[in-house]
Amino acid sequence: MRYIGGKSLLLDNINNVITSEIPEISSVVDLFAGSGIVSSNFKSKGYRTISNDYLYFSYVMSRASIVLNKKPAFKNLGIDDPIKYLNELTFADTNFDIDQCFIYNNYSPVGQCERMYFQPENALKIDIIRLTIKKWYTEEQITENEYFYLLSALINAVPFVSNITGVYAAYLKFWDKRTYKTLELTEPIITNNGKKNECYNLDFTELLSKKCDLLYADPPYNSREYLPNYHILETIARYDYPEIHGVTGMRNYDDQKSVFCKKGTVASAFETMIRDCKSKYILISYNNEALLSTEALSDICKRYAIGDSFKLFEFSYRRYKNKIPNDTAGLKEQLYLLRRH
Structure with missing residues (x-):
């Protein structure tokens, strides 16, 4: 990243x-x-x-x-390879409602939204993966460590399909070639230092x-705040359906300056x-x-x-x-x- x-x-x-x-x-x-x-x-x-x-x-x-x-064992999930499962997941495979899909509805050009942060297909995939991870955790099918392992994989995958120059303070007005790639999670790198x-x-x-x-x-180092430059990653991580505003759909960050x-x-x-x-x-x-x-x-x-x-x-x-x-x-x-x- x-x-x-x-x-x-x-x-x-x-x-x-x-x-x-x-x-x-x-x-x-x-x-x-x-x-x-x-x-x-x-x-x-x-x-x-x-x-x-x-x-x-x-x-x-x-x-x-x-x-x-x-790497976590995912003993209670009943899925041999959760990363592979999430990569192959489609909206039709889930019971989620389209209104639950915050990224799709607010950061891709669908309906009344004109923001071009993600191609609609990738925006929807971000949502259903995030919602699935949350569902697994809420239903105690995965542990806290397993939850963060999968969520980390998602956050690290998002920039590779984002329509930005490097940060999320603005989106490009044309589709960068990276946005046509399909969002793909990879295994987080885990090293064992024995500590x-x-x-x-x-x-x-x-x-x-x-x-x-x-x-x-x-x-x-300077007056440039970090959260406005990464506000979408913050929202995907929290998935808290925040109130957003402005051309870029900025979440409030007054308490995080x-x-x-x-x-x-x-x-x-x-x-x-x-x-x-x-x-x-x-x-x-x-x-x-x-x-x-x-x-x-x-x-x-x-x-x-x-x-x-x-x-x-x-x-x-x-x-x-x-x-x-x-x-x-x-x-x-x-x-x-x-x-x-």
Whole structure:
């Protein structure tokens, strides 16, 4: 999944800083997990991993891959291959009413709806798969772990048939070739690190009391809120039939705005996180063009760091705009490391 601020290109830098500076750590809290790629990296390296994100769809994406150490058995379902079953499911196979199909009725061009996020066939398939997963769980045919395993597979499949450039803040006014593909779920990748890993859907302040060796934080860098850019994935994950508005069918997100996205609150948000953290070390991903200046964030880190433990690492980074690399000098990804306890 293409994800704003995704760290796939920076995993080596993150790993190198950890192994060279704090090789003794064995447990990590990923406070703003996003796509889950960094949490999955930590888990694959053998760390006991605690993943968190305030957005529910992000939590769903990580819930299976982080918590589970093996594929669920689906003993009570009576279906040998649930992923194959869901891929082959048609509307005629179900007892659902078309009025129950929220994505079909609101994000594909049918009836009075003009939104072009999905071809009608894929929109309907998203709905019947989501409704089936919910039905199985409600009727106790699948466990909580099995529920999130299947839901994660659905959320991860949706972007491959979405009529967007990368995020859901707008849809294309013509059909991209990917939208003609049939929605297809694939098995979530599960690695076994032999640890009891955890996953949460909480405000960042509620995880600061977790005592781990390392707290890794990758908060938003600028004023761009995440939920408006992924509102449809949030709605598919929750399937809560929200009130929507505007050209894009946006759900309300006033209660999910981040303090890291506001110039007036970003400094105090960082201070709260660093001051109240109970983990031994903190590693923060940020960049030199973010909402809070390098100097300001460095000062906060130094204020709470034990001794002279604070270190700043910077890496040149190519700026990407509209899929075209832009090599304008100046942008640097940063890692702020300090010891707290």
